[in-house]
Amino acid sequence: MENRDEKRGFSWMTVLIKTSRGVVVYLFGIHIVAIFTLWLIEIDVIFSSLLSMLICLSLFVYCRRYLGVMRHKRLTQLRLDKQNQCFLSFSDNSLKGPYSLKGSVIFNVALIMYLRSGKHLLSKPVFIPKDAVDDKAWRHLRVRLRDPDSWD
Structure with a gap:
């Protein structure tokens, strides 16, 4: 063998x-689209603000994992x-x-x-x-x- x-x-x-440029563009693009979509549907401002913060937290977690942000290996x-x-x-x-x-x-x-x-x-x-x-x-x-x- x-x-x-x-x-x-x-x-x-x-x-x-x-570092992949495609992954960077995809991560930021999909999270921005999610926030804009959330604000376009008419729901309570407090609830949409909370969901927007969760989307931003998701972006931070993925940036740490795939891009090494904040000294993450x-x-x-x-x-x-x-x-x-x-x-x-x-x-x-x-x-x-x-x-x-x-x-x-x-x-x-x-x-x-x-x-x-x-x-x-x-x-x-x-x-x-x-x-x-x-x-x-x-x-x-x-x-x-x-x-x-x-x-x-």
């Missing part, structure tokens, strides 16, 4: 992940080794892993990897937009995730 993987270029793969690197173990590097120089690949969903503009560690029953989803990685790494990652031998 190792020889076949080495022939395909699967020995050790590192993917650098940057952001995913910066993904590494896959020969045994299909995945390691995640974050912006605070921490390294987590090993995770095993349990599944993936691949779209044209993004992909979602489901990773599981040995001590947790639930899978950890990792969202990677296309504009957050370079084109060569994007192609290699898609090929690697489509290979059924890379899944546990």
